[in-house]
Amino acid sequence: MERYSLGIEKLDKNINGIRGGSNIMIIGPPMSGKETIVNNIVYKGLKMGDAAVIVTTREPGENVVDWFNYNNLEIPLDHLGIVDCVTKTLGVPTSDTATIRRASSPVDLTGIGVKISQFLEEFWMKKNIRKTWLCINSLSTILMYSNIQTVFRFLHVFTGRVKASGAIGIYVVEDGMHDTQAVATLKQLFDGVIEIRQENDIYLIRTTGLNQKPSPWYEYTIEGAELVLKDGE
Amino acid sequence: MVETGIPKLDEYLNGGIPKGKSLIYFNHPGVEGDVFGMQTLYHNLVKGGTCVYVTSSSNPETLKDQFKEFGWNIRQFGERLLMVDGYSSLIGALSTENYVVSDPENIDSMTEMIDRAMKDVPKGSIIMVGSLSTIMDLCGEEKTLDAVKMWNKMAMVKEHVFIYNFTAWPYDESTLKSIKNEIFNCVISIGGIAERVIFGQYFGVLKADWSKVEVHSMLFRILRPGGIRIYIPKILVTGPFNAGKSSFIHSLSTRAVSVDRLGTTIALDHGHIDYKGFSADIFGTPGQERFDPIIRMISGEAMGIFLVVDSTLPKDFIRAKQMLEITKGYGLPYIIVANKQDLPGALSVDEIRNHFNIPEDVPIVSTVATSKKGIYEAFDILVEKITGGN
Ligand SMILES: Nc1nc2c(ncn2[C@@H]2O[C@H](COP(=O)(O)OP(=O)(O)OP(=O)(O)O)[C@@H](O)[C@H]2O)c(=O)[nH]1
Ligand SMILES: [Mg+2]
Numbered sequence: 001m002e003r004y005s006l007g008i009e010k011l012d013k014n015i016n017g018i019r020g021g022s023n024i025m026i027i028g029p030p031m032s033g034k035e036t037i038v039n040n041i042v043y044k045g046l047k048m049g050d051a052a053v054i055v056t057t058r059e060p061g062e063n064v065v066d067w068f069n070y071n072n073l074e075i076p077l078d079h080l081g082i083v084d085c086v087t088k089t090l091g092v093p094t095s096d097t098a099t100i101r102r103a104s105s106p107v108d109l110t111g112i113g114v115k116i117s118q119f120l121e122e123f124w125m126k127k128n129i130r131k132t133w134l135c136i137n138s139l140s141t142i143l144m145y146s147n148i149q150t151v152f153r154f155l156h157v158f159t160g161r162v163k164a165s166g167a168i169g170i171y172v173v174e175d176g177m178h179d180t181q182a183v184a185t186l187k188q189l190f191d192g193v194i195e196i197r198q199e200n201d202i203y204l205i206r207t208t209g210l211n212q213k214p215s216p217w218y219e220y221t222i223e224g225a226e227l228v229l230k231d232g233e
Numbered sequence: 234m235v236e237t238g239i240p241k242l243d244e245y246l247n248g249g250i251p252k253g254k255s256l257i258y259f260n261h262p263g264v265e266g267d268v269f270g271m272q273t274l275y276h277n278l279v280k281g282g283t284c285v286y287v288t289s290s291s292n293p294e295t296l297k298d299q300f301k302e303f304g305w306n307i308r309q310f311g312e313r314l315l316m317v318d319g320y321s322s323l324i325g326a327l328s329t330e331n332y333v334v335s336d337p338e339n340i341d342s343m344t345e346m347i348d349r350a351m352k353d354v355p356k357g358s359i360i361m362v363g364s365l366s367t368i369m370d371l372c373g374e375e376k377t378l379d380a381v382k383m384w385n386k387m388a389m390v391k392e393h394v395f396i397y398n399f400t401a402w403p404y405d406e407s408t409l410k411s412i413k414n415e416i417f418n419c420v421i422s423i424g425g426i427a428e429r430v431i432f433g434q435y436f437g438v439l440k441a442d443w444s445k446v447e448v449h450s451m452l453f454r455i456l457r458p459g460g461i462r463i464y465i466p467k468i469l470v471t472g473p474f475n476a477g478k479s480s481f482i483h484s485l486s487t488r489a490v491s492v493d494r495l496g497t498t499i500a501l502d503h504g505h506i507d508y509k510g511f512s513a514d515i516f517g518t519p520g521q522e523r524f525d526p527i528i529r530m531i532s533g534e535a536m537g538i539f540l541v542v543d544s545t546l547p548k549d550f551i552r553a554k555q556m557l558e559i560t561k562g563y564g565l566p567y568i569i570v571a572n573k574q575d576l577p578g579a580l581s582v583d584e585i586r587n588h589f590n591i592p593e594d595v596p597i598v599s600t601v602a603t604s605k606k607g608i609y610e611a612f613d614i615l616v617e618k619i620t621g622g623n
Contacts, residue, residue, distance in 0.1 A: 089292070096302075104299070107323065110400040111290070146371075147371075161263070161430075
């Protein structure tokens, strides 16, 4: 299987590459820059020639593309697929584009699943890309509309697909929004976790489950579109 | 009878769904099964029927827009399409529909609206549940299935046809079992061929209690616009040198390429055809003997064969039979294309049958490939043999 890296140097050194087929949860408090972190991971992956499917539940697909443009991060659009769960709920008539396909709503797990599968097929069969990132940003929104069992079943299927295709799955979860039981239930589906913690005004990040031992906590800041890690503890 | 409007499916179901019966499209996750329900709905609206659509994962206007992707304008049917809105309340939005489910997480609230809509439409209407899985997710598996049994009974009395779209997430084994075996009169399974990714989709009839079903499984593709097409990934066109194979493929295809040199095919021809309910890829072989290894190479996994012969050249018929042999064609459905019928001295279909010693059940179709005469007839006949209708 292919190996991947997060494109976050200090963490990568510590975990020494991630096995293709892994599913990773990224969990942290609101406003901690999870989105920037995920976008950075995707961006570095795209730079390496990988493909990425981003499921966006909080903002329209166009905004996701704009973020990269606004920050002068050049991305190959033919390696990017966005599953937009927002635009159609706004009642604006829109159609799909080559990069952006729209599900009816965050409740429409069937539609989300179909669109993810289509992009995976396209990247693997038509474009012959062997490394793909699947990012769901965020599971928390999906959990607002569907109960935990429903989301679990959905994830059960798609973490399985990630495994089968040797991709990497990244699933964003808001810390503090769900009861610990729910988070524990979801964790069963994941191989590792990127944890984010806030202490006073300081943000810290580490990985667990991706290597024998958890990585140290690294203090980080978000500067513009960039994630900057300080030395570990 | 209510037709499904899905190519081949009505044939497999003995004409369609009898009044008062229920059918479920049982979709595997990630496969575009929703389109089956949408196509059935549109087909029946066009035919003048009245339909109730129960939506639970998208708002009614968004849903109507979704049909447009396939070239289906369902807004034109006005009052013949009623919406039960089981979505808006869920996200706290206002609804302009007449049948609004006030609490989509309560199955009784859903039942109340479905019941009301069912009473408002004429006998023999179609009631379609856009996503049974979403209702199950919101209201619970057991409660929902109990309600479904009741809905089906109510529909029976009014002679409505009840159609469900369902995504088979990993629910309880027993839930899935009763859906597959007990609750519905007819179950159409829609699945994906997966290896690393899902790369092909098929449907098949698991059950239909009004007709003796032989298990058919058909590959399909979805065209936008167009909807569901039976997909035949490989039809082979073979035959002696210069018989008209490349011409036949080019006439038949919506798009085609040939690798030719000096008018003779040296590698292969490839064409794609979208015709009636079918979508097929057609591969032609070179005719010259020195290329026979190529024939062997590209004939794997073919689903049927056109054997093209030049009707004016009976001396080539032996060669033709030999090529059929190479493709192991005797196991596959094949037909003989008696080409160049416009030329003087062309043998008739009967003469060819005698010369060739062709069994009666192998069709021979006369064609003029250069002017498209007979080629669609040939296509229809071979596809019918491949898909095994009644
Ligand atoms: N009159 C007439 N000519 C035809 C017909 N079909 C094909 N031809 C001609 O026959 C010649 C050979 O046609 P092709 O389609 O290239 O034949 P082919 O079987 O692909 O030939 P190879 O690839 O070389 O084996 C061309 O000049 C065509 O124009 C037909 O129905 N009537
Ligand atoms: Mg040729």
